[in-house]
Amino acid sequence: MNGEGARRRDVTVADVAKAAQVSKAQAARALGNYGAVSDDVRERVLAAAEALSYRPNELARSMNTGKSHTIGVVVGDIENPHFGLATRGITDTAKKAGYNVILVNTDEDRDAEVDAVRVLLDKRVDGLIIAPASSVETGHLQEVHRSGRPMVFIDRTAGNMPVETMAVDMARISREATQYLLDAGHRRIAFISTLRTDTPYTPGITLESSQIADRIEGMREAFLDAGLPFPEDLVRLNAGDEDSIRSVTREVLRGRDRATAVVASDGLIALSVVEAIQELGLSIPADVSFLMYDDFAWTRLTTPPLTVIAQPVYNMGVAAAKALIRQMEGLPPAAPAQFTATLVRRGSVGPRPAVRDVEREDVAARLS
Amino acid sequence: MNGEGARRRDVTVADVAKAAQVSKAQAARALGNYGAVSDDVRERVLAAAEALSYRPNELARSMNTGKSHTIGVVVGDIENPHFGLATRGITDTAKKAGYNVILVNTDEDRDAEVDAVRVLLDKRVDGLIIAPASSVETGHLQEVHRSGRPMVFIDRTAGNMPVETMAVDMARISREATQYLLDAGHRRIAFISTLRTDTPYTPGITLESSQIADRIEGMREAFLDAGLPFPEDLVRLNAGDEDSIRSVTREVLRGRDRATAVVASDGLIALSVVEAIQELGLSIPADVSFLMYDDFAWTRLTTPPLTVIAQPVYNMGVAAAKALIRQMEGLPPAAPAQFTATLVRRGSVGPRPAVRDVEREDVAARLS
DNA sequence: CATCGATGTGAGTCCGGTCTCAATCCTAGG
DNA sequence: CCTAGGATTGAGACCGGACTCACATCGATG
Secondary structure: OOOOOOOOOOOOHHHHHHHHOOOHHHHHHHHHOOOOOOHHHHHHHHHHHHHHOOOOOHHHHHHHHOOOOEEEEEEOOOOOHHHHHHHHHHHHHHHHOOOEEEEEEOOOOHHHHHHHHHHHHHOOOOEEEEOOOOOOOOHHHHHHHHHOOOEEEEOOOOOOOOOOEEOEOHHHHHHHHHHHHHHOOOOOEEEEOOOOOOOOOOOOOOOOOHHHHHHHHHHHHHHHHOOOOOOHHHEEOOOOOHHHHHHHHHHHOOOOOOOOEEEEOOHHHHHHHHHHHHHOOOOOOOOOEEEEEOOOHHHHOEOOOOEEEEOOHHHHHHHHHHHHHHHHOOOOOOOOOOEOOEEEOOOOOOOOOOHHHOOOHHHHHHHO | OOOOOOOOOOOOHHHHHHHHOOOHHHHHHHHHOOOOOOHHHHHHHHHHHHHHOOOOOHHHHHHHHOOOOEEEEEEOOOOOHHHHHHHHHHHHHHHHOOOEEEEEEOOOOHHHHHHHHHHHHHOOOOEEEEOOOOOOOOHHHHHHHHHOOOEEEEOOOOOOOOOOEEOEOHHHHHHHHHHHHHHOOOOOEEEEOOOOOOOOOOOOOOOOOHHHHHHHHHHHHHHHHOOOOOOHHHEEOOOOOHHHHHHHHHHHOOOOOOOOEEEEOOHHHHHHHHHHHHHOOOOOOOOOEEEEEOOOHHHHOEOOOOEEEEOOHHHHHHHHHHHHHHHHOOOOOOOOOOEOOEEEOOOOOOOOOOHHHOOOHHHHHHHO
16 A cells, blocks of 8 residues: 555656655756756755656657657558568667657558648657658648658658658669560560559559659660560559469460569569469479569578569668658758669579570561 | 748647637637537638648647557567567557557667657557567566556566466467477477577576567477477577577587477578578478478478468457557456467478488487 | 526636746855 | 855746636527
C-alpha cells in the first residue's frame, strides 16, 4: 500500500514544485534546464522529481515549443525488405539526432497516402519522408510543400517538385543493364512490374511511378542506341499478386516469339518470377536469363546466383533522414547526394539460347 | 499574394470561430461533433473551417483527452523480415482501428530498449507492443506493467510477467524438428544463434532470450527422449556478424566429430551459414543437412529448397495489435491465442552421410 | 398563461508544460 | 554606506483543443 490510492494521472511539474517547496516556474526551469536557478533549488527540485519519479509530458512540451521531435515516414510496404532497409537507415539516423519515427504503410495506394500525410500533419510531425505512391497526382504533397513543412522524398520523385529526393538514377542503370543483356545477344527482353495502371503499357503512357517510368525509358534508350526495336509488348505491368506474376511470366515465355531474358522490377516479384520459370521447366540462364532490382543476400544462394541491380538503400535512408533533419533545423541543404546503382553480375544472365529455340525473324532481318 | 503574410502558425478553432461569428466553444463543438449545435451554426463553422482549411491539432486534443491514438512498437531489428512482417501485421491492424505506430529499433540492446520505452511513455503512447530484448532483466517492463499502461509482448516472453504474449511454443516445435533430424540419423546437430552471451553455452546457463532458451531446451528434450546425449558443444551463440557466423559454421563442420546437421536460428543467420557451407565445398543435404527458423519466400528458390520452421509472424502481429487495442479500450482480454509453428519439410534435410565420412564412436557405442 | 425540460450558447477552466514580466535579492563598485 | 545591475523567483499568460457551468430560448404541457 505504498500510497497507491491515486490511480493513473501522472506526476506533473506542479507536483514536483509543491514537493520541493518552490514555484511551478522554478521547478520547470530546474527540470527543463533553462533560465536561472540557484543550486539549492535545483537540488531540491531534482530530488523531488526523482522521489516522485516524475517524467515530462512530451505532448505538453511539444504543444508550446511547436516541435514534436517526431518525423513521419510514409512508404509503400515495410514488408518489402527494400523499404525495411531504408526504414532502418532512417530510424538509425533519426534516433541519433533525437527524433522518433511514426511509420505509415500505404500499400502504394494514393488515397491511403493522402490520408497518411494528413494524419501525420495533424499529429504535428516536424517533417516527412515519403516514398510517393504516385508521381502524377501530387496535390497533397504540393500542399505540404507549400505549407513549408520539411519534407524529403525517398526512392522516387513526385511531379517535378523542388523537394530533396534521395533516389538512384534509374534510367542510367536500366540502360546499362539492358545493354548488358543486349550484348549477351538478347533481343526479346521482358520487364515485369507490380505497378498498377488502368491500361496495359503502350509507349507514351503516363506512369504513376517515376521509378518504373525511368526504368522503361532506360531500356528503350538502350535498344535505341543499339539500333534495335524496343519490344514494347514485353513490358508487363499490373502484376499485382503472386498468381498474376506467375501467369504473366508464363505468358512472356511462351510461343515462338518468347522472351529470352526477364527483368523483375523488385525482390518480391522476383520470387514468383523465378518460381514460375522453374515450374516451366526452364533453366536459368541456359533457357532464360534473369535480372532483378535490389540486391538481397539470398540472391547469392540460388543456383545460379542471381545477377542484380544493387541500390544503396540503407544509405538512401540515412541521407533522407539527414537531409530532413537539416531542413527541420533550418540549415541550408547539403550538396545533393548522388546515389548510384550498380549492376552485380552473377550467374543468371547468359547468352541468348540457340536460335532454333527461339524466333528466327530477328536473324532473318539482320541478314537481309 | 493570397494573404501570405502570416508565415507558419496554423489555423485554430478560435480562428474558425471568429470567421463563423460564433464562440470558440460552439466552433469546437461543431468541429468536434459533440454537444448540441444548431444546424445554422454547424454549417457556418464547417464552411469557415473549410475556407480556412482548418486542421485540428492532435497534440492539443491528446493533451486533454489523455489519448494519443498512438501505439509504440519496440523491436530488435526491422531490417529482419521476421519483424518486418510482424510490424506489417501490427500497423495494418492499428490503422484499421485508428491508431498510428511509432516504431523503435533496439538492435536487441537492453539499454536501447529501456530508453525506447521511456521515450514512448514520455510521448504518452496509449500502449506498447514489445519484443523484449531480454527476458531476464525486465525491470523497465515491470515498471510499465505496474503503471497500468497497456502492453503486449510479441515473439518472446519476459520474465514470467502476466502480460499477454503472442509467440509460438518454441520448445515444442524445436523438439519436433530435432526429432525429425534424429530420425534421419543425425546425432551431431549444431545450433547457431546471434544471441549475445557473456560466456559460451553450457547447460543450465541463463539465456537472455526466452526464444533461444526454449529452442535449445526443445533440442535437449528430443535427445533425451531418444535416449541420446545432447551435443552441447554444438550450441553456438554470439554469432553476431557475418564473419563470425561463417567461422562458427566452419568450426562445427570441421574435424572427425563434425556436425552433420546445422540449425540456423533465423533467416539472417541462415544466409551466412549456407554460404559458409557452400564455400566449404559441402553440399546440402548430401554432406550436411540444414534447417532454419522462419519461412521466407526465398527458401523455396535455393537448390535444394530449404526445410524451415514456419512461424505465423504476420498473424502474431495482428493478434498483438488486437490484444493491445482491447486493453486500451478497457475490454477484457480475448481467449489467449495459440500460435503454432510448423515444420516445412523441403529438401535440405537428408539422411546422415555414410559412416566413413563421420565419427564412428556413436556407432561403436551402440554396438557395444 | 405559467412552467418544465430540452436544446443552444458563450464564458471560462483545464491539460502540463514553456516563457514573459515584474518584483526581490545580492553583491561589487563608487 | 548606497546603488546599479545581474541573479533569482513567483505569478500568470499561453499553446489549441475539450469540457463544465450558468444562462438564455423555445415549444409543449397542464
